[in-house]
Amino acid sequence: MSPWRLVFGEILFRKLNFLLSVFAVAAAAAVLAGAVTSMRRFDAATQAILARKEAETKARVKALRDEIRARVARLNDEMRRIMKKMGFNILILPEGQDLTDYYSKGYAAKLMPESYVEKLSKARIMTIRHLMPILERRVSWPEQGGRTVFLVGTRGEVPQAWRKNKKTPIVNRIPEGKIVLGYQLWKGLRLKPGDKVTFMGRTYTIDKCMEERGSKDDITLWLPLGEAQSLLGLRGEINAILALECSCAWAQVGKVRAEVAKVLPGTRVKEFRSKALARAEARNKAAAEGARMVEQARREMRAALAQEKAARARMKQSMDDFASILVPLVLLASTLWTALLAFDNVRRRRGEIGILRAIGCSSGRIASLFLARAVLVGIAGALAGYAAGVGGALQFSLGPACGPGFLQGFLFLGILLGAPLLSALAGLAPAALAARTDPALVLREE
Amino acid sequence: MLEIKKASRTWRGPAGPVKALSEAELRAEPGDFAIVRGPSGSGKTTLLLLAGGLLAPDEGEILWDGKNPYALPPGERAALRARTVGFVFQQFHLVPYLTVEENVLAPTLAAPLPDGRKRAARLLDRFGLAGRARHRPGELSTGEKQRAALARALLLEPPLLLADEPTGNLDQESALAILEAFEDYTRSGGTILLVTHDPALAPRKGREFLLREGRLREVSSREKEPGPSSREVPRTPR
Ligand SMILES: Nc1ncnc2c1ncn2[C@@H]1O[C@H](COP(=O)(O)OP(=O)(O)OP(=O)(O)O)[C@@H](O)[C@H]1O
Ligand SMILES: [Mg+2]
Numbered sequence: 223m224s225p226w227r228l229v230f231g232e233i234l235f236r237k238l239n240f241l242l243s244v245f246a247v248a249a250a251a252a253v254l255a256g257a258v259t260s261m262r263r264f265d266a267a268t269q270a271i272l273a274r275k276e277a278e279t280k281a282r283v284k285a286l287r288d289e290i291r292a293r294v295a296r297l298n299d300e301m302r303r304i305m306k307k308m309g310f311n312i313l314i315l316p317e318g319q320d321l322t323d324y325y326s327k328g329y330a331a332k333l334m335p336e337s338y339v340e341k342l343s344k345a346r347i348m349t350i351r352h353l354m355p356i357l358e359r360r361v362s363w364p365e366q367g368g369r370t371v372f373l374v375g376t377r378g379e380v381p382q383a384w385r386k387n388k389k390t391p392i393v394n395r396i397p398e399g400k401i402v403l404g405y406q407l408w409k410g411l412r413l414k415p416g417d418k419v420t421f422m423g424r425t426y427t428i429d430k431c432m433e434e435r436g437s438k439d440d441i442t443l444w445l446p447l448g449e450a451q452s453l454l455g456l457r458g459e460i461n462a463i464l465a466l467e468c469s470c471a472w473a474q475v476g477k478v479r480a481e482v483a484k485v486l487p488g489t490r491v492k493e494f495r496s497k498a499l500a501r502a503e504a505r506n507k508a509a510a511e512g513a514r515m516v517e518q519a520r521r522e523m524r525a526a527l528a529q530e531k532a533a534r535a536r537m538k539q540s541m542d543d544f545a546s547i548l549v550p551l552v553l554l555a556s557t558l559w560t561a562l563l564a565f566d567n568v569r570r571r572r573g574e575i576g577i578l579r580a581i582g583c584s585s586g587r588i589a590s591l592f593l594a595r596a597v598l599v600g601i602a603g604a605l606a607g608y609a610a611g612v613g614g615a616l617q618f619s620l621g622p623a624c625g626p627g628f629l630q631g632f633l634f635l636g637i638l639l640g641a642p643l644l645s646a647l648a649g650l651a652p653a654a655l656a657a658r659t660d661p662a663l664v665l666r667e668e
Numbered sequence: 669m670l671e672i673k674k675a676s677r678t679w680r681g682p683a684g685p686v687k688a689l690s691e692a693e694l695r696a697e698p699g700d701f702a703i704v705r706g707p708s709g710s711g712k713t714t715l716l717l718l719a720g721g722l723l724a725p726d727e728g729e730i731l732w733d734g735k736n737p738y739a740l741p742p743g744e745r746a747a748l749r750a751r752t753v754g755f756v757f758q759q760f761h762l763v764p765y766l767t768v769e770e771n772v773l774a775p776t777l778a779a780p781l782p783d784g785r786k787r788a789a790r791l792l793d794r795f796g797l798a799g800r801a802r803h804r805p806g807e808l809s810t811g812e813k814q815r816a817a818l819a820r821a822l823l824l825e826p827p828l829l830l831a832d833e834p835t836g837n838l839d840q841e842s843a844l845a846i847l848e849a850f851e852d853y854t855r856s857g858g859t860i861l862l863v864t865h866d867p868a869l870a871p872r873k874g875r876e877f878l879l880r881e882g883r884l885r886e887v888s889s890r891e892k893e894p895g896p897s898s899r900e901v902p903r904t905p906r
Contacts, residue, residue: 223773223784228766235765577761580722581820582750582778584743662723665757666713 225587229594236567243563243599243645244606250556251607251641252614257545258633259615262626264541268534275530279523286519290512297505312350312478314342314463317488328372328438329358330461336447338486339463343380345485349478352466353380357450357459363443365420371407372442375450375460395446400429402444421445422453557648564596564652568659575656576664589657596649600642608637670696670719670828670859675728676882677714688714691728692884694877696861698827701854701871704863706879712863713832715879719861720830721749732828750778754821756846758833760813762805762820768792769801772819779824791819795849811842818849829853831862835869847871 233240315324316334324330339355357375362368378395396402401419408431413419417428421443434440451457479491568575575588612628626633672694679686688711696702706712717723718730721737729736732752737745755761762771772788781787792798795815805813814834821829831850835843850860851871862869863879870876876888 223770223776225777227770228763228777231763231765231770573759573761574763577755577757577763578774578777579746580720580749580753580755580761581775582746584746584778586743587777662717665717665722665755665761 225591225594228591229598232571232591233595233598236570239563239567239570240595240599240602243560244602246556246559246563247600247603247641247645248607248610250553250644251604251637252611253552253607254549254640255608255611255633255637256615257549257611259612259626259630261538261541261545262630263615264538266626268531268538271534272527272531275527279520279527283516283520283523287516290509290516294505294509294512297508311493312465312482313492314338314465314482314486315490315492316461317490319461319490321490321492327360329360333456333459333461334486334489336451336458336460338489339380339460342463342482342485343382345481347478347481347485349481350465351382352464353382354378354464354466355380355447355460356462356464357447357454357456358461359454361422361454364422366411370441371404372438373450373453374442374444375447375454376444377447396429396444398446398449399426400446401426402430402432403428404432404440404442405434406440407443424449424453553644557644560596560599560645560648561651564592564649565655567595568592568652568656571656572659572664572667575659576661579659579661580665585657588659589653592653592656593646593649596645596653597642599649600645601638603645604638604641607641608634669698669731669733670694670861671731671734672715672719673729673731675715675718675725675730677711677718677723677725679714687882689718689725689884690882692718692882694719694861694884694886696859696875698857698859699854701850701860701874702862702877703869703871703874704861704877704879704884705865705867706863707865710865710879711882712865712879714882715884716830716832716861716863719828720753720755721745746778750775751824752826752828754824754826754829756814756818756821756829756831756834758836760805760810760817760837762813762817764805767802767804768797768808768816771805771816772823774820775824781824784823787823788819791822792816795819795845809842810837811839811845814838814842814846815849818846822853827857827859829858829860831860833864833866834862835866836864843869 315321315330316332319330319332336355339353342350343353354376359373360370361373363371376396401421403413403419408414408428411419413428413431415428415431418425419428420426426445432439445453447460451459482489482491578588579585612630612633616628672692674691674693675689676687676691677689679688692715694702704712704715714723718725721730721732724738730738732748735748737748737752740748762768763774766774769785769788769792772791773784775781776784789798789801792801795818797812797815797819800808800812800816805816808816814837818834829850834846834850838846847869850862851873854860854871854873860874875886877884878887
């Protein structure tokens with residue numbers, strides 16, 4: 223007869239003790255399996271949530287960036303269109319003109335021949351147009367007590383003969399015998415168009431009174447170029463050529479300069495601060511602002527993500543803490559409970575132990591019967607506990623359904639090996655007691 | 669052959685020592701039916717455990733065919749006991765969750781027996797338990813239980829049978845059946861040591877010993893079997 227017959231026969235005979243022992247082991251296994259499964263599911267859920275949020279964040283940042291890029295691009299397009307229409311202004315100054323001197327005086331002291339403007343107008347420089355020769359000086363107005371004014375002589379626009387569709391001139395020439403006054407001048411002298419005014423001994427009719435500009439234009443007198451040259455005794459001389467609304471992009475001023483230099487060597491080409499430039503700056507600023515907004519949004523979303531991450535980590539930590547108390551506690555209680563039940567089993571089987579010893583079973587054989595029973599308790603407890611623990615964790619876990627399923631190889635193997643080990647450990651002392659049970663004492667008992 | 673040589677045993681409990689057996693001397697040959705009588709507490713069970721290799725004497729020695737089981741390591745002693753001694757107790761000590769047949773086969777746990785089932789079937793048949801083989805001890809009458817216990821004791825055909833009050837719980841008829849089975853056993857060359865307090869329990873042929881306060885002495889030897897008419901029937905004990 224196989225000793226297993228004894229083991230299984232006894233288990234079936236004393237079902238209650240066996241079931242209670244299995245229950246104890248199963249409780250420990252269930253707590254462990256449940257805790258591990260819950261943790262794994264929580265981790266998986268955390269990963270899923272964070273990955274989703276991260277993807278969302280990325281998508282939103284990208285959407286924002288795309289939107290801003292689109293806006294900047296639209297702005298760019300508009301800019302280009304406007305700038306194409308508007309161009310920018312350049313100022314061509316005479317050879318050898320000192321710029322510091324130009325800025326401090328407000329006009330160029332050096333002179334260049336008026337013929338330069340004809341030369342430029344004939345050269346096929348696509349990028350410049352609306353050429354205007356200028357002679358400008360600061361003078362005192364003898365008839366007005368010697369007050370300082372600027373005298374600008376201009377003959378209006380010089381047509382570029384080679385252009386097919388001629389642009390309408392943007393600055394009208396001043397008719398002979400007429401004068402244009404700056405705001406401060408006509409305002410102070412209470413003059414209006416049509417009035418006569420005397421300047422440096424000659425009398426002119428007022429053609430136009432300028433709006434206030436808030437610049438030196440407000441104390442400027444405009445005369446036809448020839449008239450100014452004759453007043454100043456500078457016949458055939460000018461000191462600036464203004465090219466208004468050049469059609470190229472502002473950024474290409476270097477190219478313009480090179481082209482002008484080819485036609486009029488030695489002249490200096492200055493870029494006037496134009497509306498186009500300001501707009502370009504605004505556009506750059508808008509782009510920078512957009513980038514800053516994107517960066518800010520990204521930072522905020524990252525911070526939110528980090529916060530979420532930290533919150534999940536805190537939750538995980540408290541789960542860990544709870545499990546690190548619960549699991550050992552349940553393990554200990556289960557071990558003690560299993561051991562007590564095993565002791566009870568030994569106590570009830572004293573007579574059986576006595577007779578088995580009497581018919582020749584060794585004490586080792588007796589111990590092995592009890593240990594085998596403990597191992598069976600462990601295996602049954604492992605299976606029941608794993609099913610209950612993992613099943614329960616899957617049933618009641620919160621969050622998205624992801625992470626480990628019912629079959630977790632290593633966990634299952636661990637519990638299938640660990641639970642019998644635990645049960646055998648709990649059964650060690652009872653088995654030793656059984657082995658040491660003296661048959662002589664038992665068999666004397668009634 | 670069983671020899672008990674100047675065997676003494678003192679029980680040491682928390683309430684002080686009790687000398688259960690002092691310098692007991694006994695020699696039983698194959699075919700001997702030794703019956704030891706004594707009042708309760710005289711040391712009968714102690715003597716039997718000593719003889720059965722379950723309780724080492726403080727002094728003196730026990731010999732089975734000249735071999736001292738207590739000189740052997742526990743494992744070997746257990747193995748030798750399985751093949752040498754059969755036990756029958758007043759309480760039967762059947763394993764409650766095994767069937768009658770399995771109880772009879774229990775000694776094969778210690779000493780494998782190739783034709784164990786066949787032998788068990790023959791014994792059950794002989795003791796009128798053939799129909800009860802698949803039953804559990806709880807379903808048997810006391811007489812049937814003791815016959816099952818006897819079948820278990822005889823399975824390995826040991827040369828020595830030790831019986832402690834074997835008829836103590838039985839009615840006359842069952843007791844007689846057990847007694848007859850014992851006599852069969854001695855006739856086939858077995859040695860029996862039976863302890864009882866019952867003065868009425870007596871085999872047709874045997875050697876009688878008296879145990880009083882741990883001291884054993886042989887009182888008579890009935891060499892000749894009495895006629896069937898004078899056959900003593902054991903009274904119901906207690
Ligand atoms: N474990 C023990 N501890 C202390 N004393 C014991 C122990 N076992 C037996 N005794 C004592 O040893 C003596 C002999 O006991 P034993 O059981 O051998 O008597 P017995 O003749 O079998 O009695 P009974 O007929 O009542 O079974 C008794 O006085 C008993 O009290
Ligand atoms: Mg007794």
